[in-house]
Amino acid sequence: MRKNRLLACFGVALAGAAAALVPMTASQAAAACAAAWNASQVYVADNVASQSGHNYRAKWWTQNDSPATHSGQWDVWADQGACGGGGGEDPPPAGGFPLSQTQFEQNFPNRLPIYTYAGLVDAAGHFPAFAAGDDTTRKREVAAFLANIDHESGQLQYAEEHQPWGEYCDLGRPYGCPAGPTAYHGRGPIQLSWNYNYKAAGDYLGVDLLHFPDLVKTDTSITFQTAFWYWMSQNGPNTMTAHQAITGGSGFGGTIRSINGSRECDGGNPAQVQSRVNSYLRFTQLLGVDPGGNLYC
Template sequence: MVVGAVCAARTIPTAWAAPESAAAKAGKFVVSQGNFDQMFPRRNGFYTYNGLVSAMSAFPGFANTGGDTVEKRETAAFLANVSHETGGLVHVVEQNTANYPHYCDRSRPYGCPAGQAAYYGRGPLQLSWNFNYKAAGDALRIDLLHNPWLVERDAAVSWKTALWFWNTQRGAGTATPHDAMVNQRGFGETIRSINGALECNGKNVEQMQHRVSLYRSFAAILGVDPGANLTC
């Protein structure tokens, strides 16, 4: 986007550039609508392809760093983890309601203003805990601490929270998932960042292998070798 018009001598001033449309962005994305439909044949209507493409503008490095192979691997890795977390983009919210009250860390100075049970998993990567809603909301300039329900009601916000975690958070790992894929540390490191405390180092091999299976499948749809270091 052009952020200011420049007037050269004896020429017509350059016009402000219009924001790039979702369609134009989709043309640059390594995943087509057809690929997306193949990956998520049963998906909830809440999770649209255009919603994902539009949300990517908040994190321009995602699926746009390191060349075609790396971009395809990163996208396959992101969507594989998303698929695992949501049952194939079927679930918008965490299904185990008994967990809901557990995600309030009262030791934080801002507490849980939306309520003890308000910070359950939502969205493509199942954002949970009051401190994650606070951090994601601050980064996206949306008050998710007081209104966490936006993540299950606004598709653009929902996708952006997933991309926020992917691009900025290390979780239980030593790198963000984005950095792990761009620096070729492998898909296994993305699992470690997202849920490594529960699935890595032999703690839940079945769940870890399900993520790996999805990643292999999605990489095949995009026509790219999955690379090395797939497990954690």
């Protein structure tokens, strides 16, 4: 998300591109819908995926066979019955965040302990304008946010930038870099960096991140709050925030431009852009919402 970022320090492109919805096993399936079937996902016997309001159990290895059209006694999928949010699915939290804990855990299976569902929900509650529109707008924004943090943090497997750390320290600011010139490297799900971002985010959140930047990688709510702060309030290299982009018609491509457009958009790094788009399409499928237009920047 930051200016002058060393993208090579992150493994996010490969991790984001390789990420896939993790299907539930048959023992976990209930009245709730499993993760939506994904044509690029390999399924093995007893994996469960949902499609068209039904859960389906794979009888053996399959990849491109659509459950709704390849189920039956002699085919690869067995229809497990209708699903739709009842039974064992976690109720979505209040405030319009339409992602359950089960879905979060399934789709970030290798996340670090700092990245908890409770921390995500608590942080979202500090930004009531996030995901506050109609159902389509809410789900698109949640999918866009998750896709970008998925890419930035390698499916939530990174809490901070790999060493050696760069000097993200603008000494022209009156407050300087009291924690040291390399203390403001990327941290958190959206890789907050630079002393002025730590200062501004800390002032907004009421936390002294300028002197204690490690809070971004150790506090389960603060780490997500910094991501929401950037998403809701910072234009980055764009003329609008990521929140304004996804809710105002600029589409998912606009969120990319707000986060790292100076390096990725306009042909700067099409592979990175495609990685983000792939993640967005997975999450919109999971949440059951049309992704809309303007996917690329």
